[in-house]
Amino acid sequence: MNSLVLMLIGLAMFAGGYLLYSKFLANRIYQLDAAYPTPAHEMEDGIDYVPTNKYVLWGHHFTSVAGAAPIVGPAIAVIWGWLPAFLWVTLGTVFFAGMHDLGSLWASVRNRGQSMGLLSGRYIGPRGRNLFLVVIFLLLLMVIAAFTVVIKNLLISTPSAVIPAWGAIVVALIIGQMIYRWKMNLALTTVIGVVALYALILLGDAYPVELSDPILGMSPETFWIVALFLYAGIASLLPVWVLLQPRDYINGVQLFIGLGILYGAVLLSAPEIVAPAYNSDVPDGTPGLVPLLFVTIACGAISGFHGMVSSGTSSKQLDSESDARFVGYFGAVGEGLLALGAIMATTAGFATLADWEAVYSAFGEGGVGAFVTGGGAIVEAGLGLPASLSATILATMAVLFAATTMDTGVRLQRFVVQEAGDLFGWKIGKGVATVVVLVVAMGLTFSQGAAGEGGLRIWPLFGTTNQLLASLTLSIVAVMLLRKRRNPWPALIPLAFVFVMSFYAALVQLGDLQEAEDWLLLVLDVVIIVAALWVAVEALMAMNKARTEPAEEADADLAGSSRGDGS
Amino acid sequence: MSDASSSGPAGSRLRDRWSAFTAGLQEFYAGPYRRTFARAQRDEDDLFMLVVLADALGVPDPAAYHSVELVPALYPEFHAWHRRAGLERSPLEHVGCC
Numbered sequence: 001m002n003s004l005v006l007m008l009i010g011l012a013m014f015a016g017g018y019l020l021y022s023k024f025l026a027n028r029i030y031q032l033d034a035a036y037p038t039p040a041h042e043m044e045d046g047i048d049y050v051p052t053n054k055y056v057l058w059g060h061h062f063t064s065v066a067g068a069a070p071i072v073g074p075a076i077a078v079i080w081g082w083l084p085a086f087l088w089v090t091l092g093t094v095f096f097a098g099m100h101d102l103g104s105l106w107a108s109v110r111n112r113g114q115s116m117g118l119l120s121g122r123y124i125g126p127r128g129r130n131l132f133l134v135v136i137f138l139l140l141l142m143v144i145a146a147f148t149v150v151i152k153n154l155l156i157s158t159p160s161a162v163i164p165a166w167g168a169i170v171v172a173l174i175i176g177q178m179i180y181r182w183k184m185n186l187a188l189t190t191v192i193g194v195v196a197l198y199a200l201i202l203l204g205d206a207y208p209v210e211l212s213d214p215i216l217g218m219s220p221e222t223f224w225i226v227a228l229f230l231y232a233g234i235a236s237l238l239p240v241w242v243l244l245q246p247r248d249y250i251n252g253v254q255l256f257i258g259l260g261i262l263y264g265a266v267l268l269s270a271p272e273i274v275a276p277a278y279n280s281d282v283p284d285g286t287p288g289l290v291p292l293l294f295v296t297i298a299c300g301a302i303s304g305f306h307g308m309v310s311s312g313t314s315s316k317q318l319d320s321e322s323d324a325r326f327v328g329y330f331g332a333v334g335e336g337l338l339a340l341g342a343i344m345a346t347t348a349g350f351a352t353l354a355d356w357e358a359v360y361s362a363f364g365e366g367g368v369g370a371f372v373t374g375g376g377a378i379v380e381a382g383l384g385l386p387a388s389l390s391a392t393i394l395a396t397m398a399v400l401f402a403a404t405t406m407d408t409g410v411r412l413q414r415f416v417v418q419e420a421g422d423l424f425g426w427k428i429g430k431g432v433a434t435v436v437v438l439v440v441a442m443g444l445t446f447s448q449g450a451a452g453e454g455g456l457r458i459w460p461l462f463g464t465t466n467q468l469l470a471s472l473t474l475s476i477v478a479v480m481l482l483r484k485r486r487n488p489w490p491a492l493i494p495l496a497f498v499f500v501m502s503f504y505a506a507l508v509q510l511g512d513l514q515e516a517e518d519w520l521l522l523v524l525d526v527v528i529i530v531a532a533l534w535v536a537v538e539a540l541m542a543m544n545k546a547r548t549e550p551a552e553e554a555d556a557d558l559a560g561s562s563r564g565d566g567s
Numbered sequence: 568m569s570d571a572s573s574s575g576p577a578g579s580r581l582r583d584r585w586s587a588f589t590a591g592l593q594e595f596y597a598g599p600y601r602r603t604f605a606r607a608q609r610d611e612d613d614l615f616m617l618v619v620l621a622d623a624l625g626v627p628d629p630a631a632y633h634s635v636e637l638v639p640a641l642y643p644e645f646h647a648w649h650r651r652a653g654l655e656r657s658p659l660e661h662v663g664c665c
Binding site for chain 2: 046047048050052053055056059060064179185186187190239240241244245248249252313317
């Protein structure tokens with residue numbers, strides 16, 4: 001199979017999903033109504049609730065949900081062959097992720113822009129919100145730990161990415177000053193920022209940085225992990241305009257450039273896929289495709305985290321309810337494109353099957369490293385850039401995605417810690433909360449060894465938690481549809497599939513972790529299983545109630561909106 | 568002259584598109600952090616309110632002679648401020664906002 005053919009089939013499926021299935025969902029299931037007063041208009045406050053142009057809002061939504069996860073997941077999952085990963089990414093995006101993201105946006109818009117946490121309290125039950133907090137805490141913890149290891153691996157495997165990866169922080173600091181202190185034009189600033197970033201990539205390619213072993217009494221691996229945690233702590237405490245805002249922005253711009261480079265290179269070079277369609281000869285220790293594929297690729301197929309973004313910010317800025325189709329569904333398609341790019345890079349970027357098998361010698365061995373190596377080869381062939389420079393570009397792109405997610409994760413987790421402290425009547429300051437987050441996340445990262453070995457073993461657990469969150473969101477959507485006496489199957493089928501697969505995966509991992517005597521992750525897995533059972537019981541009860549009680553009145557949402565009580 | 572007039576509407580359209588593009592870019596930059604900035608601004612305003620009202624609240628303030636002039640300007644925000652500060656009713660007898 002040629003990767004160009006695969007790309008075209010994938011693009012056609014995404015296009016079909018957007019043009020046909022999202023239209024069906026928008027018109028028949030969610031019945032989006034352009035005349036419905038959205039929270040952005042009803043509650044406009046110039047801060048959270050602001051009617052926003054749908055293209056700009058899509059840009060916000062897409063860059064918020066897209067990170068390193070849609071690269072990491074597929075880059076690991078192709079060990080089972082390219083076909084299962086391809087099918088799960090494309091069909092998952094079309095029938096699961098698009099439906100889920102559009103549905104969460106719609107559910108929130110119909111409830112005064114409330115978050116999924118509050119909506120789970122309203123539709124699933126009073127314990128729903130606590131369950132949500134637990135799941136979000138676990139999710140963020142695993143994101144921080146896993147992405148630190150991802151970045152560390154990239155800095156070690158691609159030393160040419162060290163200068164641009166850390167230099168991007170300086171670029172972001174300068175952009176922040178240019179915009180807020182020197183009041184420079186944003187378009188000009190963007191051009192300067194991108195040029196500076198690519199100049200750093202050239203510099204990094206010319207001067208790779210390999211640390212001596214030991215450095216400051218630590219191995220390079222341990223040093224990078226400690227340095228990354230220190231950086232994330234400082235970044236989360238600085239005023240956002242200084243670093244996080246310009247860093248998010250430049251990363252968002254880089255996301256579009258990176259996608260353009262990757263797809264453009266596939267278009268121009270059309271490399272053959274050397275990996276098998278279905279790998280029947282997987283390395284020893286590789287878990288079964290079913291159910292692990294469906295949690296290894298979470299972001300890029302369906303991701304509960306998207307529901308948090310949809311209901312946390314996007315729903316409050318939707319200018320017209322009908323824009324939800326473009327912002328929500330097409331936002332999921334954007335992430336599917338990133339995952340498809342990762343599949344092509346990790347299966348068509350190698351010269352021979354033997355080369356590919358050498359990289360995918362054990363489960364979790366390919367990962368982002370394979371994305372950088374394979375993608376670099378495709379970019380070299382397609383755009384004529386030197387191999388090392390191509391690899392540096394992709395490694396920098398992956399580091400920036402992972403670092404931005406890590407920064408945000410630390411900051412959000414700090415809020416969760418402060419909120420949890422409030423429940424016990426403890427006033428936890430910003431600094432203390434940040435230290436708590438860093439200590440807990442470092443504990444998890446180093447629980448596998450001083451060099452963060454096997455940090456990616458957390459990855460399937462992250463996927464399981466993420467899918468659990470998606471199940472919770474789909475349950476809310478299903479309850480709303482049942483109350484309104486609309487066809488609930490477009491929500492129920494993905495809900496049943498995702499829930500069964502993630503629960504099954506959690507059980508499989510329980511056995512694996514017990515065998516490996518990895519007690520910390522075992523405890524985490526048990527918490528996930530308990531939470532999953534909890535979700536199932538509460539959701540089934542809520543759905544049964546919604547099915548048997550009288551149908552909701554047609555203007556129930558509108559009444560709820562104008563009443564202003566949110567109940 | 569004719570060139571200028573013929574390029575006028577086109578130039579104007581181009582300028583409009585550029586303005587729309589830069590406005591969208593600005594929104595793309597600022598939007599995700601609007602809430603964080605608003606919260607920081609509110610915290611700063613709350614602190615300023617506390618400083619200006621220090622004397623009225625019984626905290627000796629050597630600059631009260633100057634800051635008292637600002638009090639009327641802060642009245643519109645006073646009710647929201649004392650509620651945020653955890654005071655159910657107005658702490659100042661001469662300000663009966665609730």
